[in-house]
Amino acid sequence: MGRQRNRVLLKIIIVVPYMLVLYIFQSMVFPYLKISGVAPLLLPLAVAGAALFNGRAAGGVIGIFAGILCDLSFNQSTIVFTIFLAVAGVLLGAICDSVLVKGFPSYLLCCTCLLILCGFVQMFPLVFLHGVSILPLIGVVFRQTIYSVFFTIPIYYMARFVSRII
Amino acid sequence: MxxxxxxxxxxxxxxxxxxxxxxxxxxxxxxxxxxxxxxxxxxxxxxxxxxxxxxxxxxxxxYNYMYSYDEMEAENQELRNRVAQLEEEYREYTQMSQEVDRLRELLGFSETREELKFTPVSVISWTASNFASSFTISRGSNAGIELYDAVVTSTGYLVGQVTGVTASSATVTTILDTTMSIGARVYESGGTGVAQGDFQLFLDSKLKMSYLSEDDEIIIGDTVVTSGEGGLFPSDLVIGYVDSLVASSSGLDDYAIIRPAADINGVTDVYVVTETAISGSEVQ
Incomplete structure (x- = not known):
């Protein structure tokens, strides 16, 4: 019982700083380092890592946590990303458990798909609620995905390190 | 002997x-x-x-060299500390000087707009979203900031509107955001319309003024100010300047592209208009 509690504490001690570091970079550093008018998304990459290395449960839990932080970093009071990344983490975890091999190419594939989906989730309210033309939005989604994909390399190793502990 | x-x-x-x-x-x-x-x-x-x-x-x-080396080293360290202290004081002085300049500008502006009350705030962080333009400010409802308060620079240029408030911070959506619509008026001609964020223009840090009347004589460089209609924004806050005019084939959807007067993406210190004659009359 005590050992199990210690293990849970260890997981929290490892995961919380890992997520906070990604949150700080996503919300406080990269908004000032935009390339072609866009900043990268880092937290979804952590969800993809947890789903690939630890399966659907970890993907879901990290997804909730990353989603809350994403909603905070987007200055929005809604919980769109909390729900979306939690569901995405579970689904991605299920796919990774059954289909994908645990390696960088799989991680890159998961990240790219998740980033594209994140972009679509971000652009939908603008399309449906504010009537914004879809083409410039897709351009931003594309640029955001490309910029974010560069960070899969360092985050892959971070995610793998964290996954071995949790 | x-x-x-x-x-x-x-x-x-x-x-x-x-x-x-x-x-x-x-x-x-x-x-x-x-x-x-x-x-x-x-x-x-x-x-x-x-x-x-x-x-x-x-x-x-x-011996003297060795003895005085310690003294010189101590003196050197003391001088280094003094230099660091003076540099710190200089930085503080520079910041205070800039703050004084901003307050002087605001004073000049507020003297012309005595019905408005301003609360100075700092920008804490910008949104990480590439689809929105908003930032978080350092004060919230404890400082009297309320939802939909206008946010301006020290010179009175419109920056945005408070769209979320907590006790100690608030979210400001800028005039560039796609969700923003402001009742606007061309200062020179008096023509009215709606200044609104447009996603394509947002990427170029501009916005557009729609619903222009065919009779309005708008020329490039005209000043666009808030009309005050709707009660959300005080009137006559400068939004920006007409950058170009876009004519539609039907003539019904003509719009003007506006270059914001404020450096929206570069603001660090802004002022929230916490009291206006409009809100006062509404309370009454």
Missing amino acids: KDFITKKGIYIAIAAVVIAIIAAVSVAISGGRGDLASMLSQPFFRPLRSAVTALVDSLESI
Whole structure:
């Protein structure tokens, strides 16, 4: 019982700083380092890592946590990303458990798909609620995905390190 | 010994007197600068004394260097601390000077708009979203900030609107955001319309003014201000300047592209309009 509690504490001690570091970079550093008018998304990459290395449960839990932080970093009071990344983490975890091999190419594939989906989730309210033309939005989604994909390399190793502990 | 003194005493006394006389004479001759012994010994001891003196001097200088090195190091450290302190004071002074400049600008603006009350705030962070333009400010409802308060620069240029408030912070959506719509008026011609964020223009840090009347004579460079209609924004806050005009084929969807007067993406300190005559009249 005590050992199990210690293990849970260890997981929290490892995961919380890992997520906070990604949150700080996503919300406080990269908004000032935009390339072609866009900043990268880092937290979804952590969800993809947890789903690939630890399966659907970890993907879901990290997804909730990353989603809350994403909603905070987007200055929005809604919980769109909390729900979306939690569901995405579970689904991605299920796919990774059954289909994908645990390696960088799989991680890159998961990240790219998740980033594209994140972009679509971000652009939908603008399309449906504010009537914004879809083409410039897709351009931003594309640029955001490309910029974010560069960070899969360092985050892959971070995610793998964290996954071995949790 | 007693016998020696008895027998030779007279010679000893004579010798002593002679030596005393010679010594007195030598002192007299040298003008009091030295005695005979020293005069005689100088040629022999001078080189030795010089060498010893040089050695002592060098040893003393080494000692002094080592001793004063610590002092110099301490002094150097003290001066470094002083320089750091002065640099810090200079930074504070520069910041205060900039703040004074901003407050002077605001004072000049607020003197012309006495019905408005301003609350100074700092920008804490910008949104990480690439699809929105908003930032978080350092004060919230505890400072009297309310939802939909207008946010301006020290010169009174419109920056945005408060769209979320907590006790200690608030979210400001800028005028560039796609969700933003503001009742606007062209200052020169008096023509009215709606200044609104447009996603394509948002990427170029511009916005557009739609619903223009065909009769409005708008020219590039005209100033666009808030109309005050709707009560959300105080009137006559400068939104920006007409950058270009876009005509539609039907003539119904003409719009003007507006370049914001404020450097929206570069603001660090802004002012929230916490009280206006509009809100006062609404309360009454």
